[in-house]
Amino acid sequence: MTRDAAVCTLLVVTVLLAGVAPASGLGDASSVGTADAPSFSSVHFIITVHEDGSAEWTFQYRTPLENDSQRADFREFAARFENETLALYEDFRDRARALVADGENVSSRSMNATDFSRSAYITGLSNNLGVVEMSFTWTNFARVAGDRVRVGALFEGGLYVGADQRLVIEAGDGLRFASVRPHPDSMSGQTVAASDSVTWFGPIEFADERPQATLTTAPLTTTTATTPTTAGTPTSGAAPAGPPWLVSVLLAVVLVLAAVVGAVWWRYRREEVADAGGAGGATTEPAVPDEELLSDEDRVRGLLEDHGGRMRQVQIVEETDWSKSKVSMLLSEMEDADEISRLRIGRENVVSLPGHEPGSEREE
CATH class of the missing domain: 1.10.10.10 (Winged helix-like DNA-binding domain superfamily/Winged helix DNA-binding domain)
Structure with a gap:
């Protein structure tokens, strides 16, 4: 299957799952969404790996907040998002369970989606960034062998990270990185072995079973192996061969949730503006501790x-x-x-x- 065909197939799957119409430009996966939903400035996809092979998967959607009014609106939205079970969050849980069920079928390992959580908060040096975050724990995501925990085998067909997206793999408590392929674009330490996390910035298309990370409970020694960079070099032509089940499902989840989160936030802001207009334009800043x-x-x-x-x-x-x-x-x-x-x-x-x-x- 060519890359163009794979993208078109993915878009069809995404639209069917989301129940929304794609915006113009079918060749651009990031264009999926509703007509009114603004694009989030970036999407961070984070996998925190633990000693027992489980992994916490976190989806972060970030939107710029340009003034006090937008920050106040976001605080109100965040309070509702965290305190009420919105359809947005229920949809996330359903998709996560389906994703894990597919992984269980392919790997023949018992897997579950547990410990769901969500939050929304404002961050940034000038409180200029709103973040919507949803996460869950995927049990038995990584393969454990002795003191080694290996991630990557489930990425059959490779993984694609789009523009304005980043993929982060974090070492959980008691773990450190032994090797990472391909070499990350950014890491928290001076070397892979001394890092808590490694990051790749999109757009990037990984080779089959990439990215791959091996983590260990063994202590760091003074000599560490150089991380190979050739086996997982991103490709720019046809998509890698192999059954890309996780690629399609994962991208569908990321893109659908980005569209849904954007639509919910945009609709919420429009309702707030309409309410303010009906009250003669008066606005009251919510009480904040x-x-x-x-x-x-x-x-x-x-x-x-x-x-x-x-x-x-x-x-x-x-x-x-x-x-x-x-x-x-x-x-x-x-x-x-x-x-x-x-x-x-x-x-x-x-x-x-x-x-x-x-x-x-x-x-x-």
């Missing part, structure tokens, strides 16, 4: 200051009750802005304010 008025970055800085300028990354996760993926991405943004630094010590990341790094002269 003081803690929620702080940006995510300010909250992290406050936590670090309360702990003497330095904390383990896992402590930040525990004290904020944010997801590991949210904390990891937020800290990456703050590190890029030189607001904090991260140092890998053993199996943990230590996060420090400037001047409070381990071994610094200002350390108390």
Whole structure:
């Protein structure tokens, strides 16, 4: 099957699953959606792998918030999204269970979709980004052999990550990366073995059973093997041979959810605007607890200051009750802005304010 044929087939599957009509331009998978639904600025697809072979799959949809009115609207939407069981979330759970059932049929391993969760929050250096996040745990997703946990065999036919999308694989507690193929576009440490997460930016088309990651519980040694980069080099021609069951289903899930999330958020905003117009244009800012008025970055800085300028990354996760993926991405943004630094010590990341790094002269 050629790539064009595969894309067309995928679009048909997506439309049937979503019950919506595709926008103009069938050659562009990102165009699937409703006429009124705006495109999200980016989609982050995150797989956190655990020692027992289970993996937490997280879908993050991000939209820019350009002013206080949009931020207020998003806060109200987020409260409803988190406190009510909307059709959007029920649809996500149904699709996740179907995806896992397909994986079970192909692998002959017992699998389940469990621990569903969702959240919506505002982040960014200027509180200019709204994030809708849904996740679930896929049991037996990875194959476990001794001290090794291997990811990639289920990606039959390879995996395609579209434009404005990124794929992130994270090492869960007690695990570290032994090898990754192909070499990632970005990683949280200086080397693959010293990293908590690896990232590929779309558009990219992986070869069969790629991306592939081997994680281990063995401690990091002073010598590590160079990660091969040739076997999984992205291709630009025809789609890889093989039964791409997961490619089609996974892309359908990502694209359908992006369209549905966009439609729900857009409809919600239009209803808010209509209600405001009917009331003579008067708007009332919803009451927000003081803690929620702080940006995510300010909250992290406050936590670090309360702990003497330095904390383990896992402590930040525990004290904020944010997801590991949210904390990891937020800290990456703050590190890029030189607001904090991260140092890998053993199996943990230590996060420090400037001047409070381990071994610094200002350390108390």
